[in-house]
Amino acid sequence: MRIFTESQHFKQWFFHLLVLGSLAIMIYAFYAINYTDETISTTEKYIVNSILIVSAIPLLLIYRTKLSTRIDEKGVHYRMFPFHFKMKLIQWNELEVCEIRTYNPLSEYSGWGYRMSFSNSGKALNIAGKKGIQLKYKNGKKLLIGTQLADEAQRTINYYFKKTTS
Structure with missing residues (x-):
């Protein structure tokens, strides 16, 4: 696993x-x-x-803000303390897109933290950097979760997301 x-x-x-x-x-x-x-x-x-x-x-x-991310067989779990006290789960079957992408935190989300975009980029939870896990729900909503371990996250996404969408 x-x-x-x-x-x-x-x-x-x-x-x-x-x-x-x-x-x-x-x-x-x-x-x-x-x-x-x-x-x-x-x-x-x-x-x-x-x-x-x-x-x-x-x-x-x-x-004390902390962004925690977990990707496993159930889906993508995330928590940004102090905004979330428990991990939130997005199940694989709720997603249309799940991929790593490079983004511009300042122009797309006006910075780092718990951000909401005024464009069509959706919400972002990011701490640093320019790489993120882009999630697009089947209902059209978007969420970007920042990551410093893009390659490792991509390998896990490929392993689970491709299985559930095929």
Whole structure:
């Protein structure tokens, strides 16, 4: 039995710089408001601290984003935490097309992450790179799942998808 698995995280240096830099600014603001500025009232401190904490939560969730992909005899499984808590399965018989393709993340999907296209490209779940598993459902919907292991994914797709569509 062939099984393809892949797990990806954001690894780009500029992404880490942006998230960690934002968190550092929030921590500094928290410290400055609570321990150095005595002119701010308790209510104002509570409001500002609440805003800082609420702002930090999405940053931490984005920082922990993980794209997991599995291809096996049942179909293509995927999960992009924190958007999906459980693996989602697309069965082979639901698909018209399943192939690896090169794409342009910026022009087709306006970047990386959980993306929706304004053109006819459908949705994309991607972390890095320009290769993806292009899925086209029999109902016409499209989903692209980014991969860093395109050759390995293609071999597994060829093994299962060709069997189920013939």
